Amino acid sequence: xxxxxxQFFDFAIMARALPLLLTGLGQxxxxxxxxxxxxxxxxxxxxxxxxxxxxxxxxxxxAAIDFFRAIPPxxxxxxxxxxxxxxxxxxxxxxxxxxxxxxxNSSYYGEIYRAGIESVGHGQWDAARxxxxxxxxxxxxxxxxxxxxxxxxxxxxxxxxxxxxxxxxSVVALPELLYxxxxxxxxTFNTSPIVLAAGIYLVMLWPIVRLVSRLERxxxx
Amino acid sequence: MTSNRPPxxxxxxxxxxxxxxxxxxxxDLEVLPQELVFIIGPSGSGKSTLLRCCNRLxxxxxxxxxxxxxxxxxxxxxxxxxRRRIGMVFQSFNLYPHMSALGNVALALxxxxxxxxxxxxxxxxAALARVGLAEKANAYPAELSGGQQQRVAIARALxxxxxxxxxxxxxxxxxxxxxxxxxxxxxxxxxxxxxxLVVSHEMRFARDAADRVIFMDxxxxxxxxxxxxxxxxxxEVRTQAFIAExxx
Numbered sequence: 170x171x172x173x174x175x176q177f178f179d180f181a182i183m184a185r186a187l188p189l190l191l192t193g194l195g196q197x198x199x200x201x202x203x204x205x206x207x208x209x210x211x212x213x214x215x216x217x218x219x220x221x222x223x224x225x226x227x228x229x230x231x232a233a234i235d236f237f238r239a240i241p242p243x244x245x246x247x248x249x250x251x252x253x254x255x256x257x258x259x260x261x262x263x264x265x266x267x268x269x270x271x272x273x274n275s276s277y278y279g280e281i282y283r284a285g286i287e288s289v290g291h292g293q294w295d296a297a298r299x300x301x302x303x304x305x306x307x308x309x310x311x312x313x314x315x316x317x318x319x320x321x322x323x324x325x326x327x328x329x330x331x332x333x334x335x336x337x338x339s340v341v342a343l344p345e346l347l348y349x350x351x352x353x354x355x356x357t358f359n360t361s362p363i364v365l366a367a368g369i370y371l372v373m374l375w376p377i378v379r380l381v382s383r384l385e386r387x388x389x390x
Numbered sequence: 391m392t393s394n395r396p397p398x399x400x401x402x403x404x405x406x407x408x409x410x411x412x413x414x415x416x417x418d419l420e421v422l423p424q425e426l427v428f429i430i431g432p433s434g435s436g437k438s439t440l441l442r443c444c445n446r447l448x449x450x451x452x453x454x455x456x457x458x459x460x461x462x463x464x465x466x467x468x469x470x471x472x473r474r475r476i477g478m479v480f481q482s483f484n485l486y487p488h489m490s491a492l493g494n495v496a497l498a499l500x501x502x503x504x505x506x507x508x509x510x511x512x513x514x515x516a517a518l519a520r521v522g523l524a525e526k527a528n529a530y531p532a533e534l535s536g537g538q539q540q541r542v543a544i545a546r547a548l549x550x551x552x553x554x555x556x557x558x559x560x561x562x563x564x565x566x567x568x569x570x571x572x573x574x575x576x577x578x579x580x581x582x583x584x585x586x587l588v589v590s591h592e593m594r595f596a597r598d599a600a601d602r603v604i605f606m607d608x609x610x611x612x613x614x615x616x617x618x619x620x621x622x623x624x625x626e627v628r629t630q631a632f633i634a635e636x637x638x
Contacts, residue, residue, distance in 0.1 A: 300498035
């Protein structure tokens with residue numbers, strides 16, 4: 170029991186590792202600020218493509234969505250970071266993560282947006298178009314605000330997933346939270362820094378998860 | 391009703407198919423200025439599709455439509471510019487639930503007519519006043535009764551200054567006690583000289599407000615005449631059967 174506590178809950182080691190972990194947390198937050206907006210915008214474009222009138226466009230969007238949802242994001246990241254240099258494209262860790270996450274997240278966010286747009290009744294399009302609004306205007310002013318509201322819990326849930334996935338950046342030596350914690354672990358031969366990192370993720374994400382539950386209940390009622 | 395004025399709406403040989411299903415099989419129809427024309431007929435007869443072709447929410451398969459002398463099907467016609475001349479009111483109201491009554495009416499004034507916000511809101515408020523709902527300007531659709539929602543929808547179409555208004559079963563989704571408030575607004579529009587094409591089964595309203603009643607079945611106009619002729623002395627067997635059915 171004593172050994173277990175020492176291995177996982179050594180508060181002295183946690184305290185020493187904390188500054189390093191906070192630097193890592195900063196990197197994680199920077200990653201989120203890059204990766205989440207990219208995913209939200211990319212996802213919207215994917216959704217609009219998958220709702221296009223041309224069948225060829227719709228099918229290529231569907232194929233791309235399937236591909237990037239089926240391929241593990243870690244594999245995608247390693248391919249972008251370690252594979253693209255052979256094609257003469259050398260990327261910084263941050264750029265590699267941004268690209269891999271854009272491809273992966275856009276597919277997930279895209280499917281959520283698509284469900285949201287499809288949840289808005291066709292009568293809304295009819296009403297908007299009958300007053301002379303162009304399709305683009307009907308989308309922006311009438312359909313999208315309702316679509317986003319309908320799938321807001323799913324968008325936020327997916328965003329929580331994305332925040333957790335940023336730990337994948339550790340494999341390309343981007344010193345985010347998990348990378349820092351693992352570095353502290355290998356220096357101290359003690360698992361406590363990892364437990365501390367888990368605690369930081371929990372404190373950061375738990376309120377958001379609660380918010381999702383509340384939103385879901387509000388929408389259900 | 392003077393017949394020497396050119397029609398506001400002129401439909402010639404209109405056809406519409408959905409796949410193999412032929413919903414409209416050659417419709418000829420004219421609506422003159424200030425005329426209120428009623429369309430009745432069994433469900434599936436093509437009434438709503440006819441109405442939705444008149445602003446090209448449905449794309450006709452063949453035939454021609456002109457509004458106020460402008461060929462709606464011509465390549466050179468800007469359909470969005472024409473649509474604000476063609477007001478449409480739907481059975482299910484279709485108000486934008488995330489906007490107030492004022493926002494619903496002001497949206498197209500701003501984004502289609504390009505009015506400034508304050509100007510659009512003033513015009514929207516005037517349109518809401520015309521349907522008796524100025525005091526509900528800031529209410530959201532969910533806070534309004536069905537009758538009030540439908541009147542906001544009428545104001546939304548009216549605010550754009552349409553040449554003609556199309557009503558697609560405007561009272562069918564309403565509780566009986568709310569129907570009157572919507573019909574009252576439609577009567578006022580008629581009295582104000584609005585040209586209207588109405589799909590509805592409100593026979594009493596048709597009797598005292600319509601200039602002409604058209605009976606459709608299976609994608610064709612079977613019979614047309616004054617409300618008196620159609621409701622009290624229909625010539626065609628199908629019309630007789632239908633009138634007997636809805637009179638029960």
